[in-house]
Amino acid sequence: MPALRWGQESRKGAGRRPAFGAFPSFERFVLPRWLRRPVRLIARLGEDDFSAPPFSAAVLSAVLLASSATYGGYLGGHLDGFVQGVTARTGFAVDQIKVVGNRQTSEIDVLDKLGLDGWTSLIGFDAEAARERIASLPWVEQAAVRKVYPHTLEVRVDERQAFAIWQQGRELSVIEKDGRIIAPYSGGKQAELPLLVGVGAPQNAPDLMARIGRYPELAARVKGYIRVGERRWDLRLDNGVTVKLPESGEDQAIAELVRLDHDKGLLSRDIVAVDMRIADRLVVQLSPDAAEARVAALKNKPKAVTRKLERKI
Numbered sequence: 001m002p003a004l005r006w007g008q009e010s011r012k013g014a015g016r017r018p019a020f021g022a023f024p025s026f027e028r029f030v031l032p033r034w035l036r037r038p039v040r041l042i043a044r045l046g047e048d049d050f051s052a053p054p055f056s057a058a059v060l061s062a063v064l065l066a067s068s069a070t071y072g073g074y075l076g077g078h079l080d081g082f083v084q085g086v087t088a089r090t091g092f093a094v095d096q097i098k099v100v101g102n103r104q105t106s107e108i109d110v111l112d113k114l115g116l117d118g119w120t121s122l123i124g125f126d127a128e129a130a131r132e133r134i135a136s137l138p139w140v141e142q143a144a145v146r147k148v149y150p151h152t153l154e155v156r157v158d159e160r161q162a163f164a165i166w167q168q169g170r171e172l173s174v175i176e177k178d179g180r181i182i183a184p185y186s187g188g189k190q191a192e193l194p195l196l197v198g199v200g201a202p203q204n205a206p207d208l209m210a211r212i213g214r215y216p217e218l219a220a221r222v223k224g225y226i227r228v229g230e231r232r233w234d235l236r237l238d239n240g241v242t243v244k245l246p247e248s249g250e251d252q253a254i255a256e257l258v259r260l261d262h263d264k265g266l267l268s269r270d271i272v273a274v275d276m277r278i279a280d281r282l283v284v285q286l287s288p289d290a291a292e293a294r295v296a297a298l299k300n301k302p303k304a305v306t307r308k309l310e311r312k313i
Contacts, residue, residue: 094120096152104139104159104183113137114145114153122147138183164205164225165190167197179203195236198227208233211251215258221267232277242273249279256282 031039094116099107113133127145134143134155142158163177165185172185174193179202196205205225212219224236233250235243245253253276260266266274275283
């Protein structure tokens with residue numbers, strides 16, 4: 001195949017000077033094929049018979065206008081929008097979103113944080129900025145956003161772990177184990193969480209709950225932990241019974257409560273409260289119906305004794 005040889009004499013005359021850019025010392029040097037046409041064009045710039053290729057003026061004008069428009073868009077801050085529009089209409093528009101790991105976080109909230117408008121291009125989409133916006137949602141602890149070309153976004157979230165519901169006056173909040181508030185209480189499955197009431201309850205509840213957890217039957221029945229005066233606890237059971245624990249010696253009181261319930265069924269009786277604040281004494285408060293029945297029984301007891309005596313006589 002023909003090759004361009006630097007320094008070779010032209011067929012039109014040996015006295016002609018070498019073409020522009022030619023080096024006579026490299027008489028046998030051969031350029032790669034992909035460079036031959038551009039070099040020939042450059043070499044002909046110094047010759048009298050050079051003529052511009054057809055439509056070269058139109059091509060140069062188009063290049064000039066395109067570069068001017070691009071530079072102007074860059075200075076005006078519109079370049080990103082232009083790139084987004086062009087790439088979105090050439091098959092890179094986001095039309096599929098996958099969200100995984102969300103249980104408490106709504107997919108609608110995630111989509112809102114992504115900030116898509118229907119013609120968002122995957123090429124110009126800022127995944128890191130979207131990740132930061134999603135991470136600001138109440139339940140999200142960590143988030144990751146990944147672009148899968150040509151038109152898919154994958155969002156993965158790791159949510160914070162709910163520990164309990166904390167009641168402050170009339171406000172109910174879902175909190176973590178360290179006491180940090182996650183979000184307001186919204187019902188649903190959150191109702192299965194234990195209830196903490198009172199100042200200082202979130203900070204002291206984990207230790208108490210761990211000790212009660214040694215007795216699974218009792219732990220399953222405790223629905224509320226009430227902090228009293230920031231000194232001691234009341235336990236609210238699933239049947240409405242309140243157990244008043246002492247300020248000190250909680251472990252012994254809990255063990256005694258479990259023993260009495262196992263041996264005598266204490267917590268299943270018709271009572272409303274068990275007071276264990278005094279170390280050597282257990283006080284049981286009967287329900288109103290049980291109290292009335294007991295009073296009636298005590299009133300009828302002397303009559304029953306008299307009848308027995310009369311029968312003996």
